[in-house]
Amino acid sequence: MWWHGSRLLSEGANSGRVQPAIRIFGRVARGPLLSVMRLWRRNIQLRVVASTLLLSMAVVLVLGVVVVGQVRNGLLEAKRQTAQSQADGGFAVAEDLAADADENADASAGxxxxxxxxxxxxxxxxxxxxxxxxxxxxxxxxxxxxxxxxxxxxxxxxxxxxxxxxxxxxxxxxxxxxxxxxxxxxxxxxxxxxxxxxxxxxxxxxxxxxxxxxxxxxxxxxxxxxxxxxKSLSLVTGTLATAGLFLVALLGAIAWLVVRQVVTPVRMAARIAERLAAGRLQERMKISGEDDIARLGESFNKMARNLQTQIQQLEELSRMQRRFVSDVSHELRTPLTTVRMAADLIHEARSDFEPATARSAELLLSQLDRFESLLADLLEISRFDAGAAHLEAEPTDLRDVVHRVVEGAEPLAERRGGRLLVRGDGSPVVAEVDPRRIERVLRNLVVNAIEHGEGRDVVVRLAAGRDGQAVAIAVRDYGIGLKPGEAERVFNRFWRADPARARTTGGTGLGLSIAVEDARLHGGLLEAWGEPGGGAQFRLTLPCTVGATPRRSPLPLEPDDSRARRAVRAGAVSAARAVSAGPGGPGAPGVAGEER
Missing domain, CATH: 3.30.450 (Beta-Lactamase)
Known part of the structure; x- marks a missing residue:
């Protein structure tokens, strides 16, 4: 059996040498194949010309086969008739000569x-x-x-x-x-x-x-x-083949010219559209003639002019709005400072007032605090709108930022009857961020979670990606949650899930909008998830280095406990269906007794 084992070893060695060669050939051929496929997908002119050539070749081939078959049958039929006539005449001549030979033999006596x-x-x-x-x-x-x-x-x-x-x-x-x-x-x-x-x-x-x-x-x-x-059939076949090739080439050239006349303006429109999208609003198409393509170019240029006018008007309006907000915010600071000083004096002397007046002094001071917060948020929003926000990034351990935010919000959580819990593996979560802005984002998320958590615990989770490209912070509450479609609208300015619900923590309605802008300024992403009655979770994903783009977040957007609860609920539903489909049906006495 030694020769059998050596043969298996040699076959294994040969297959081991063949497989790398196949892989190398696959890698070498993959590049040109992908290039051809990419060119085929992106070039409509190539697809039209190739399709025209293939269809023309098919049509010419079918016509050639039919014509050659008809010619062949005609030649055979003509040959058969001519041959049959010639043969019948020859047979008749042979019979006549045989009869004449017999008569001559009789006449010549043998x-x-x-x-x-x-x-x-x-x-x-x-x-x-x-x-x-x-x-x-x-x-x-x-x-x-x-x-x-x-x-x-x-x-x-x-x-x-x-x-x-x-x-x-x-x-x-x-x-x-x-x-x-x-x-x-x-x-x-x-x-x-x-x-x-x-x-x-x-x-x-x-x-x-x-x-x-x-x-x-x-x-x-x-x-x-x-x-x-x-010879005749070969001549016909050759003539048809030559004419067919010439016809296919001619049809391909015609298709190329026709498609070029249509595709060239389309490509020009695509290039102009890309330039318009890049901000070069003065670009226009060149128009020649009065055909459909020319009308398309005129319509495109008209659309570009209208877009340019509209964008310029919107830019001017936006510029006026930003300037108005900035001017009003700055102008309000001086009277606000004066009112603040007067309110402080009144608040300090509230003990000498009647109870109703003293309460009014307290409300005046709290509303002034909220007004100052709103003014600060408006100024910050105006900076983002004007593109004047700057990032002062430095390597920061986000655990320190989270602990500062949690320590500041613990009294509010205790008043609402809940706790603030921080979850993490204990390892450093370091990223190049602006600590002030990230602390503002987290404070806003934690305060919102406490406000909407209905007295339940709020969990803050930190994680760093294994690839060292991204870090993430998730804030989870177990309150009223979000309805379908509200996760996208929750970051809109002054948006409320329930307009009748009053703000109990003195929010301005701009916190999440500012948080989204802070996340974008870092190159990160702020996302929301929620379900009715199941709470909500906000996830902040940031790149570890400034200018990078995180591919994936280290934390899931939907919490693990929500997925587990949904799986348990699905299992319970399946079990209930199995029980109801059992012996006796849904109305069986034993099943009803178990349900009670």
Whole structure:
């Protein structure tokens, strides 16, 4: 068995060498293949021209096959009719000569030609008009040939007469000779003419059994080669192939020119659209003519002009709004400072006032605090709108930021009856961020979670990506949650899920909008998830380095406890369905007792 094991080892070694070669070939061929596929997807002109060429080739091929078939059938039918007429005339001449030979023999009292000489003269006379168009063969009806169906080659018959360089015995099949011997009618068969030099040629063979000058039976055959028909068919085929190739090339060129006339303006419009999208609003298409493409260009230019006007108007309006907000915010600071000083004095002396006046002084001070917060948020929003916000990033351990935010919000959580919990693996979560802005984002998320958590615990999770590209902070509450579609609108300015719900923590309605802008300024992403009655979770994903783009967040947007609860709920529903489908059906007494 040692040789079997060595063969297996050699086959394994060969397969081990073949597999890397296949992989290398796959990698080498993959690049050009992908380039071709990309070009095919992006170039409509190439697709149209290629499709036109393929369809044209298919049509030309089908038409060529049909035409060649029709021509071939026509040539064969014409050949058959001509050959049959020629053969019938020759058979009639041979019968007349045999009858004349009998009469001459009777008149000359037995002085008749020898049969062999007579057959030679008959064959020469009948073949004299052929001149290569057909051949005449005369065979004795007493041929010594192998039985019908035998594979043995027939022996040259005795009394064979033929004109030309053909092999009579090989050119006429034994089946045809046997048929002619059995029946005196005319027989026709498609066969092959075998020449003396071994060359073969398709032919139509027509034979008949006739009497000779002495009354003995012999076989007379006409062999009509398809030389001229094959030449004609080859000429027709070549002409059709040449015309078809020329037609396909012409159709491809026409398709290329036509598609180019259509695609060129489209490509120009695409380039102009890209430039318009890049901010170059003065770009326009060049128009020539008055056709549909020209009207398309005019419509495109009109659309570009309208867009430019609208964008300029919007930019001007936005600029005026930003300036108005900035001016108003700055102008309000001076009177606000004066009102603040007066409110502080009134608040300090509230003990000397009546209870209603003292309460009014407290409300005045709290609303001034909220007004100052709103003014600060408006100024911050105006900076983001004007593109004047700057990032002062530095390597920061986000655990310290989270702990500062949690310590500041713990009193509020205790008043609402809940706790603030921080979850993490204890390892540093370091990223290049602006600590002030990130602390503001987290403070806003934590305060919102406490406000909407309905007195339940709020969980803050930190995680760093294993690839060192991103970090994430998630704030989870178990309050009223978010309805479907509210996770996208929650970051809109002054948006509320329930307009009738009052703000209990003094929010301004701009906190989440500012938080989203802070996250974008870092190159990160702030997302929200929630379900009705199941709470909500906000996830802040930040790149570890400034300018990078995180591919994925280290924390899931949907909390693990929500997925687990949904899985348990689905399992319970499946179990209930299985029980209701059990013996007795939904109304069985045993099942009803268990439910109670």
């Amino acid at each position: 002085q008749s030609l020898d049969t062999s000489t007579w057959l030679n003269s008959i064959v020469e006379q009948l073949a004299s008009g052929g001149q290569g168009v057909y051949y005449v063969v005369a065979l004795s009806s007493e041929l010594s040939r192998p039985p019908f169906g035998s594979d043995a080659s027939p022996a040259p018959p005795r009394g064979t007469r033929s004109i030309g360089d053909i092999q009579a015995a090989e050119s006429i099949s034994p089946e045809l000779r046997e048929a002619v011997d059995r029946h005196s009618a005319t027989h026709r068969q498609y066969g092959t003419v075998v020449r003396q030099n071994g060359e073969t040629e398709a032919a139509l063979v027509i034979g008949k059994r006739l009497p000779d000058n002495e009354g003995n039976q012999y076989q007379l055959y006409y062999l009509f080669p398809f030389t001229q028909e094959e």
